[in-house]
Amino acid sequence: MKKSRVVIINCRRILPDPVRPDPEIILAMLKKGLSLLAGVSSAGEALSHWFRHGEAIGIKINTIAGKALSTAPEVSRTLGLWLGSTVTSVEKIIIWDRSDEELRQAGYRISTSGGSLKIFGTDNRRAGYQNQPVSLRHIGSLFSRIQAELIEASISLAILKDHGLAGITAGLKNYFGAIHNPNKYHDSGCDPYVAELFETEAIRNKHRLTILDAIRVQYHRGPSYHPRWLAVCQKLIFSSDPVAADTVGWQLIEELRARKGLPSLKEENREPLYLRTAEKLGLGKSSMQDIEVIEEEI
Amino acid sequence: MERRDFLKITISGCALGLLSGYPGFPGYSRSPLAPASLSREEARYYQKLPDREIRCDLCPRFCQLGDRERGFCGVRENQGGKYYTLVYGQVASLNVDPIEKKPFFHFLPGSEAFSLATAGCNLNCKFCQNWEISQMRPEQVKNIYLPPESVVATCERYNCPVIAYTYTEPVIFFEYMYDCSLLARKKGIRNVVVTAGYINPQPLSDLCRVVDAIKVDLKAFNQNFYHEYVRGQLQPVLEAIKQIARSKIWLEIVYLVIPTLNDRSEEIKEMCRYLKNEIGPDYPIHFSRFHPMYLLKNLPPTPVSTLEKLREIALNEGLRYVYIGNVPGHPGENTYCPGCGRVIIERYGYAIRKKEMNGNKCRFCGREIAGVWS
Ligand code: SF4
Numbered sequence A: 001m002k003k004s005r006v007v008i009i010n011c012r013r014i015l016p017d018p019v020r021p022d023p024e025i026i027l028a029m030l031k032k033g034l035s036l037l038a039g040v041s042s043a044g045e046a047l048s049h050w051f052r053h054g055e056a057i058g059i060k061i062n063t064i065a066g067k068a069l070s071t072a073p074e075v076s077r078t079l080g081l082w083l084g085s086t087v088t089s090v091e092k093i094i095i096w097d098r099s100d101e102e103l104r105q106a107g108y109r110i111s112t113s114g115g116s117l118k119i120f121g122t123d124n125r126r127a128g129y130q131n132q133p134v135s136l137r138h139i140g141s142l143f144s145r146i147q148a149e150l151i152e153a154s155i156s157l158a159i160l161k162d163h164g165l166a167g168i169t170a171g172l173k174n175y176f177g178a179i180h181n182p183n184k185y186h187d188s189g190c191d192p193y194v195a196e197l198f199e200t201e202a203i204r205n206k207h208r209l210t211i212l213d214a215i216r217v218q219y220h221r222g223p224s225y226h227p228r229w230l231a232v233c234q235k236l237i238f239s240s241d242p243v244a245a246d247t248v249g250w251q252l253i254e255e256l257r258a259r260k261g262l263p264s265l266k267e268e269n270r271e272p273l274y275l276r277t278a279e280k281l282g283l284g285k286s287s288m289q290d291i292e293v294i295e296e297e298i
Numbered sequence B: 001m002e003r004r005d006f007l008k009i010t011i012s013g014c015a016l017g018l019l020s021g022y023p024g025f026p027g028y029s030r031s032p033l034a035p036a037s038l039s040r041e042e043a044r045y046y047q048k049l050p051d052r053e054i055r056c057d058l059c060p061r062f063c064q065l066g067d068r069e070r071g072f073c074g075v076r077e078n079q080g081g082k083y084y085t086l087v088y089g090q091v092a093s094l095n096v097d098p099i100e101k102k103p104f105f106h107f108l109p110g111s112e113a114f115s116l117a118t119a120g121c122n123l124n125c126k127f128c129q130n131w132e133i134s135q136m137r138p139e140q141v142k143n144i145y146l147p148p149e150s151v152v153a154t155c156e157r158y159n160c161p162v163i164a165y166t167y168t169e170p171v172i173f174f175e176y177m178y179d180c181s182l183l184a185r186k187k188g189i190r191n192v193v194v195t196a197g198y199i200n201p202q203p204l205s206d207l208c209r210v211v212d213a214i215k216v217d218l219k220a221f222n223q224n225f226y227h228e229y230v231r232g233q234l235q236p237v238l239e240a241i242k243q244i245a246r247s248k249i250w251l252e253i254v255y256l257v258i259p260t261l262n263d264r265s266e267e268i269k270e271m272c273r274y275l276k277n278e279i280g281p282d283y284p285i286h287f288s289r290f291h292p293m294y295l296l297k298n299l300p301p302t303p304v305s306t307l308e309k310l311r312e313i314a315l316n317e318g319l320r321y322v323y324i325g326n327v328p329g330h331p332g333e334n335t336y337c338p339g340c341g342r343v344i345i346e347r348y349g350y351a352i353r354k355k356e357m358n359g360n361k362c363r364f365c366g367r368e369i370a371g372v373w374s
Helices: A023-038 A043-047 A073-086 A100-105 A145-150 A173-178 A193-199 A242-259 A274-280 B003-011 B148-157 B170-186 B201-208 B223-230 B234-247 B265-279 B304-316
Strands: A004-010 A057-060 A093-097 A118-121 A134-136 A139-141 A153-163 A167-169 A207-218 A230-239 A291-297 B046-049 B053-056 B076-079 B082-085 B093-098 B112-117 B162-165 B190-195 B213-217 B250-257 B285-289 B322-325 B343-348 B351-355
Touching (some): A004 A242, A023 A073, A023 A207, A023 A230, A073 A093, A073 A153, A073 A207, A139 A193, A145 A173, A153 A173, A153 A242, A167 A242, A173 A193, A207 A242, A230 A242, A242 A274, A242 A291, B053 B082, B112 B148, B223 B234, B234 B265, B250 B265, B265 B304, B285 B304
Parallel strands (some): A004 A291, A057 A153, A153 A207, B112 B162, B190 B213, B213 B250, B250 B285
Antiparallel strands (some): A153 A167, B046 B053, B343 B351
């Protein structure tokens, strides 16, 4: 059976400001990561593995924890501008999350005008939620029009964090921000909801890449920001297998926890079981034996 | 690669706890997530936990949440370790309805109820009729701000003797409902609550002190149904029903009959026995007709014959006031005197056509009829 590839790119140079990383360094990490993931030497060529020319691409970020612990604008904008100058045009890129206010609080400037990257929330008057709920297995939700209608391809650019209920929040759970009622899906460790949500047409058919922002990782007491349990890891994690990407992210969190003498997520009874459910639904690989990890430093 | 090797690699370069002792971290913001247009009234019934976490004790979910997170109901938010209701005074639906629409059949029949709701619900019924407000967060619907003083004043202006907290799930706007009720009582206005009964004993006990009647939607008499179609548990609802009956405020029960899902005769028989045993035969029960809705569109409306059969079962089990709901014009809408069997309140839909009572007694045989009649 073919293994799923996950690429980890480390960069020490991001320090001393991991909160506002240098866009040039981020671009180098993105190029390296995606080339290795596609197994090609040129970064531009790598992109054509996942995107058709001229596609409208959504970059779903995570801004729920405010400026302290959200996908940094330096990361998402750099990715957006790069995509906009290679596979598509900048005005076809939407960087988005649930609301304009959350985006603002995370340091983003809302932009809806032509000729530049679009940055706005589902609650922006250009978007909103669809009128009728999508129903699949245990999911019954209204989808953001951004995910369902305004984009053709999707990248989950998620921040990697410990999560009090789900175990971890990463690329898969990031899509909770694409529906109107994520608060309904936090019981039983978000299982099977995280997996089943990803299985819906609006996500599964559009998702192309997971990129985990693990520059700083909240490895305990997440998803809220607690500086005491925040590690600076300077990593970006890439995969086109959304389950494998999160599985590798989970292992990173476990290792950080172990180093701090914290119990494992399993010991705390909050192992992210939704990853196994996702594998059962055929969404990707959730076992490290089935994942090929390539790690490089730039 | 071995898992151990992999971990060794990934860990290299992680500066653990580098930001420890960095409370003044410039990006750290305590600004609330919820839009400023929503309310920010401190919630009741919650506990503060370490690390800015809280636990909500209002309903049996006991949501435990970190900073900037919301509970299952979507209307309560942890902001920096303090828990807030976002819907205090934020009315998403407001109407004057006949009280029969709730339905209350034995509580001031023919009254007009000043009816209101905020967004949100602590359950997630797949057949919800008001999902467009109940399954939403408050910022996803249109709200008008109506503090308790304005609710009572408007209710008086419309000459309504009753305020009904209804449509969504009043438990999740507890603080607002409570304060409105307290104020309304002082003005001689009654308060009625239409709920699924998913509430913890302490808040329910406090609520029973300020309201006059509660209608509980009992969704089924089996835990599997509650798990699959309601996303809740049956037992706390049964406990709430018993507690309400003990509190001496008026109680009515509605059972929405959904074809193939909760319409088994045996189950209904068992439920009726349980109710008669635990709360007595005098609280009305309404078997309501289901119409395809929200996420349950693949089922047909309940056959009237099923409702009739279940009504028969309940009467045979000794329950005295058993109604058929959502079938306008059906004789099962009428109130029959358990003494002489005559029709003492004749209804058509929500309208009262005839009332044959003297005060709280049957006009024909003088039997006392359970309820609140004046
Ligand atoms: S009232 Fe809301 S926040 Fe509180 S326990 Fe219930 S669902 Fe959770």
